[in-house]
Amino acid sequence: MTYLAKPKLHHPELPRNKLGFTHRDYEGTVSTLCAGCGHDSISAAVIQAFYELDIAPHRVAKLSGIGCSSKTPTYFLGSSHGFNSVHGRMPSVLTGANLANRDLIYLGVSGDGDSASIGLGQFAHSMRRGVNMVYIVENNGVYGLTKGQFSATADKGSKSKRGVINSDEPIDMVMLALQLGATLVARSFSGDKTQLIPIIKAAVQHPGAAFIDVISPCVAFNNHAGSTKSYDFVREHNEAVNRLDFMPMHSEITTDYAPGSVQEVMQHDGSVLRLRKVRDDYDASDRIGAMNYLQQRHAEGEIVTGLLYVHADPLDMHAALNTIESPLNQLGEKELVPGAAALEKFNAMLR
Amino acid sequence: MKPTTSPLQRVNDFVVKFANVNGSGSASANLLFAKAILRMGVPVAPRNIFPSNIQGLPTWFEVRINERGWRGRRGGIDLMVAMNPQTWDEDLKEIEPGGYLFYDSTKPLPASKFRDDITVVGIPLTGICNREYTDARQRQLFKNIIYVGALSALLEIEPEVIAELIGEQYKGKEALLKPNVQAMQMGRNHALNNLDCPLGIRVRRANAVGERIFIEGNSAAALGAVYGGATVAAWYPITPSSSLAEAFTRHCKRYRTDPATGKARYAIIQAEDELSSIGIVMGAAWNGARAFTCTSGPGISLMQEFIGLGYFAEVPAVIFDVQRGSPSTGMPTRTQQADIVSCAYASHGDTKHVLLFPEDPKEAFEFSALSFDLADRLQTPIFVMLDLDIGMQDWLCDPLTWDDKRHLDRGKVMTYEMLEAGKDFGRYLDVDGDGIPYRTYPGTHPTRGSYFTRGSTKDRYARYTEDGATYVDNVQRLLRKFETAKQLVPAPVRRNAAQPTRFGAIYFGSTAPAMDETLASLAATGIHIDTLRIRAFPFHDSVTDFIAAHDQVFVVEQNRDAQLRSLLVNELVIDPARLIPVLHYDGTPITARFIGSEIAEKLAMFNVTPLRKVAP
Numbered sequence: 001m002t003y004l005a006k007p008k009l010h011h012p013e014l015p016r017n018k019l020g021f022t023h024r025d026y027e028g029t030v031s032t033l034c035a036g037c038g039h040d041s042i043s044a045a046v047i048q049a050f051y052e053l054d055i056a057p058h059r060v061a062k063l064s065g066i067g068c069s070s071k072t073p074t075y076f077l078g079s080s081h082g083f084n085s086v087h088g089r090m091p092s093v094l095t096g097a098n099l100a101n102r103d104l105i106y107l108g109v110s111g112d113g114d115s116a117s118i119g120l121g122q123f124a125h126s127m128r129r130g131v132n133m134v135y136i137v138e139n140n141g142v143y144g145l146t147k148g149q150f151s152a153t154a155d156k157g158s159k160s161k162r163g164v165i166n167s168d169e170p171i172d173m174v175m176l177a178l179q180l181g182a183t184l185v186a187r188s189f190s191g192d193k194t195q196l197i198p199i200i201k202a203a204v205q206h207p208g209a210a211f212i213d214v215i216s217p218c219v220a221f222n223n224h225a226g227s228t229k230s231y232d233f234v235r236e237h238n239e240a241v242n243r244l245d246f247m248p249m250h251s252e253i254t255t256d257y258a259p260g261s262v263q264e265v266m267q268h269d270g271s272v273l274r275l276r277k278v279r280d281d282y283d284a285s286d287r288i289g290a291m292n293y294l295q296q297r298h299a300e301g302e303i304v305t306g307l308l309y310v311h312a313d314p315l316d317m318h319a320a321l322n323t324i325e326s327p328l329n330q331l332g333e334k335e336l337v338p339g340a341a342a343l344e345k346f347n348a349m350l351r
Numbered sequence: 352m353k354p355t356t357s358p359l360q361r362v363n364d365f366v367v368k369f370a371n372v373n374g375s376g377s378a379s380a381n382l383l384f385a386k387a388i389l390r391m392g393v394p395v396a397p398r399n400i401f402p403s404n405i406q407g408l409p410t411w412f413e414v415r416i417n418e419r420g421w422r423g424r425r426g427g428i429d430l431m432v433a434m435n436p437q438t439w440d441e442d443l444k445e446i447e448p449g450g451y452l453f454y455d456s457t458k459p460l461p462a463s464k465f466r467d468d469i470t471v472v473g474i475p476l477t478g479i480c481n482r483e484y485t486d487a488r489q490r491q492l493f494k495n496i497i498y499v500g501a502l503s504a505l506l507e508i509e510p511e512v513i514a515e516l517i518g519e520q521y522k523g524k525e526a527l528l529k530p531n532v533q534a535m536q537m538g539r540n541h542a543l544n545n546l547d548c549p550l551g552i553r554v555r556r557a558n559a560v561g562e563r564i565f566i567e568g569n570s571a572a573a574l575g576a577v578y579g580g581a582t583v584a585a586w587y588p589i590t591p592s593s594s595l596a597e598a599f600t601r602h603c604k605r606y607r608t609d610p611a612t613g614k615a616r617y618a619i620i621q622a623e624d625e626l627s628s629i630g631i632v633m634g635a636a637w638n639g640a641r642a643f644t645c646t647s648g649p650g651i652s653l654m655q656e657f658i659g660l661g662y663f664a665e666v667p668a669v670i671f672d673v674q675r676g677s678p679s680t681g682m683p684t685r686t687q688q689a690d691i692v693s694c695a696y697a698s699h700g701d702t703k704h705v706l707l708f709p710e711d712p713k714e715a716f717e718f719s720a721l722s723f724d725l726a727d728r729l730q731t732p733i734f735v736m737l738d739l740d741i742g743m744q745d746w747l748c749d750p751l752t753w754d755d756k757r758h759l760d761r762g763k764v765m766t767y768e769m770l771e772a773g774k775d776f777g778r779y780l781d782v783d784g785d786g787i788p789y790r791t792y793p794g795t796h797p798t799r800g801s802y803f804t805r806g807s808t809k810d811r812y813a814r815y816t817e818d819g820a821t822y823v824d825n826v827q828r829l830l831r832k833f834e835t836a837k838q839l840v841p842a843p844v845r846r847n848a849a850q851p852t853r854f855g856a857i858y859f860g861s862t863a864p865a866m867d868e869t870l871a872s873l874a875a876t877g878i879h880i881d882t883l884r885i886r887a888f889p890f891h892d893s894v895t896d897f898i899a900a901h902d903q904v905f906v907v908e909q910n911r912d913a914q915l916r917s918l919l920v921n922e923l924v925i926d927p928a929r930l931i932p933v934l935h936y937d938g939t940p941i942t943a944r945f946i947g948s949e950i951a952e953k954l955a956m957f958n959v960t961p962l963r964k965v966a967p
Binding site: 056057058059061063073074078079080081082083084085086089091092093094095096097098099100101103104121122124125129318321322323324325328329330331333335336337338339340342343344346347350351 | 560562563564565566574577578580582583585606607609612613614615616617618619620622623624626627628629630631632633634635636637638639640642656657660750751752753754755758759791792793794795796797798801802803804805806807815
């Protein structure tokens with residue numbers, strides 16, 4: 001149960017990161033999801049990513065909508081403020097939170113029902129605005145909490161647990177994010193943490209709208225033969241275009257790479273995304289190329305994963321609004337209230 | 352032709368209505384007319400009656416000129432400036448017997464198109480324009496200025512004042528200034544040379560305006576948001592609230608641009624819809640910024656789910672509802688007070704919300720600034736209930752004032768220092784007995800004070816639960832908080848009649864000016880009524896006292912279903928028979944004539960005989 005906190009017993013010799021936090025400091029309460037749920041693997045990846053990035057948990061705000069995926073923010077980063085908002089409306093709440101304080105890290109967690117159906121509009125507009133955030137969709141193609149209805153990301157022809165064939169076209173969140181102007185777009189698989197953790201780290205460091213679609217099988221309602229979101233299907237059809245090594249600022253290069261096998265993307269803050277190419281012809285800085293490639297592979301029934309697109313120097317919503325550097329929620333009366341003298345002048349203009 | 356009824360003779364007390372075609376450029380000429388009278392020290396109450404349209408449909412501009420300063424709509428027209436053939440017949444019917452008609456006489460009209468009990472004044476406006484101008488657009492635009500010039504002669508408006516206003520309007524655009532002044536003079540000279548000037552109704556310089564300012568409620572409310580410390584605004588365009596967001600943008604550019612960097616100390620988002628607007632507001636307010644949205648009835652409907660979250664999760668937010676004629680699309684460019692119940696109980700489940708009812712732009716400014724303090728103090732959504740009449744019309748009102756000693760009340764916020772000192776933090780823990788818990792802003796402390804905000808049931812320490820007793824404990828506290836709100840919101844304003852009376856009247860918002868006038872005219876006829884102007888919901892205890900102190904209380908409002916009355920009956924457990932509804936809901940602003948005659952008629956049933964007949 002979510003109100004049962006994990007016991008606070010820490011092993012005295014647990015390794016600590018640069019801030020002195022242990023892995024446990026990035027955990028939340030005990031998950032109430034089904035055993036084997038892909039979402040729990042994603043939570044574990046989030047915990048690992050923030051631990052490795054040496055980010056103090058309280059500098060993160062985690063926001064979600066409604067659904068199984070949206071429950072997960074209680075299972076990680078227990079010292080962060082969280083907001084389990086309204087179904088499909090996490091993007092607007094996150095946008096507002098970001099406007100109020102641009103200094104925190106915003107992690108939006110959503111699902112395919114939350115983001116591709118009821119919240120498709122808000123998803124789209126938060127991408128358009130370039131909200132500086134990490135937006136994770138835990139994508140299982142099914143409504144879990146209401147017991148197994150198809151979601152809008154379910155593939156056409158995919159079979160439900162009850163044997164119904166889905167006849168509607170699927171919404172590909174990655175294609176939408178690319179088209180709508182997200183500046184970091186990735187797809188991963190909850191069963192592949194070595195791929196997912198560096199992608200989350202890159203997304204956290206990315207100063208713009210970062211979108212990660214994580215295929216996350218639903219063991220209760222969508223893990224059977226005939227489903228295109230089952231563990232077996234995704235493992236068989238996963239086509240990773242690259243493997244990401246996330247290099248923090250000024251870190252030394254310690255790995256040898258074969259020449260031509262690496263694409264480096266220097267980030268605005270000096271950190272480097274080093275993409276080990278699995279597909280030689282894939283260029284993660286080419287947005288239109290990425291969209292074409294995804295379309296082609298999709299037509300062949302493959303699920304393309306990896307860091308699919310990244311813009312090295314994006315402008316976020318605050319840049320567009322030209323907001324002041326200091327967070328708006330920290331401005332005082334002096335900066336906000338024009339005062340009586342200004343009001344008298346204002347009155348004088350209206351006579 | 353001499354009219355059958357003797358022409359009205361009135362100085363500084365008459366109503367002029369301009370009937371125009373939307374998009375013909377008449378609005379600025381008509382406003383010029385109103386402002387010129389104001390500059391002569393005579394109060395005006397102008398009202399733009401406009402269609403949901405950009406070009407082509409009929410539009411009217413009604414100006415009440417009144418030295419006593421009555422700001423309500425009077426009803427009836429003394430001078431009709433009939434510039435729209437489409438609405439000619441209807442417009443003519445509105446003229447009071449003995450009134451005046453001003454029209455474009457270029458094309459002769461049959462006698463059947465006129466009335467014999469009014470004075471008809473014709474000027475060949477189109478003819479003059481066709482003679483003087485070659486450009487089609489100029490012909491149209493200058494026609495408006497020409498009739499203003501002609502009216503200045505007919506009504507004795509000082510031409511120097513009009514020229515001065517044109518000068519202010521076209522400052523720096525001298526190329527436009529001169530032809531406008533010339534057009535005005537041309538109209539004026541034509542009237543002086545060809546017509547009997549002045550008419551029986553006329554303007555005389557007075558000293559009845561004083562320091563008062565001329566401002567729209569939406570602009571005043573937006574400025575109140577600047578003074579109230581709002582930094583985040585999210586909105587979706589909807590009449591009649593859009594100009595509030597636009598005014599906030601203007602005011603922020605002026606007052607909130609960081610002088611050193613030129614950067615904005617505010618963020619304004621035109622969202623994709625009202626759901627997103629309120630979501631952005633919730634997120635920003637949750638994160639410690641003062642945030643608002645502005646909308647109208649349909650937007651309130653769309654925001655319901657979030658408003659419930661704001662109530663239940665206790666997120667401060669300010670919502671300006673500039674009410675219009677509804678339901679559905681209703682009358683989007685007309686005024687009503689018809690969102691009272693939908694705002695008071697917005698959302699599914701058991702909810703109650705704080706509503707503020709400003710009476711005019713000045714109070715819109717004050718209540719707007721106050722609403723942000725109330726939102727933070729009470730940690731709940733606050734509704735500022737404007738309407739189209741207050742929001743989109745220019746009102747003459749007292750200058751806006753601000754006390755520099757006043758501080759923003761950020762409410763109960765637990766700081767890093769308090770958490771560090773080991774203060775017990777329970778997000779929904781009622782530590783002071785007022786129902787209001789402490790909150791923390793995200794990012795305050797590395798290990799203490801974080802909590803999870805959710806719409807589902809939680810205990811005093813914000814932990815998820817489905818336990819019934821815990822749910823009840825929480826929602827009972829919300830009721831205590833609502834009780835606390837009673838003492839914090841603006842108290843009602845009571846006005847006692849000159850003589851003791853068994854009758855009272857309750858009213859609110861934009862009904863106020865018409866009510867002021869009604870009381871004066873009723874008192875003059877010997878009918879005395881105590882009044883209470885309600886300024887907020889939840890109702891102050893004095894509302895119950897007021898009703899108890901009178902046998903019958905009229906509840907005057909601008910909706911069909913007597914919504915405020917329902918709220919009074921429901922919340923204060925009042926016998927409905929004590930509260931007599933007086934309802935006006937055709938989309939036009941309520942008038943003193945209407946209220947006066949309704950009250951007099953209803954009083955007659957209680958055998959209250961006025962000393963004299965009620966003046967129309």
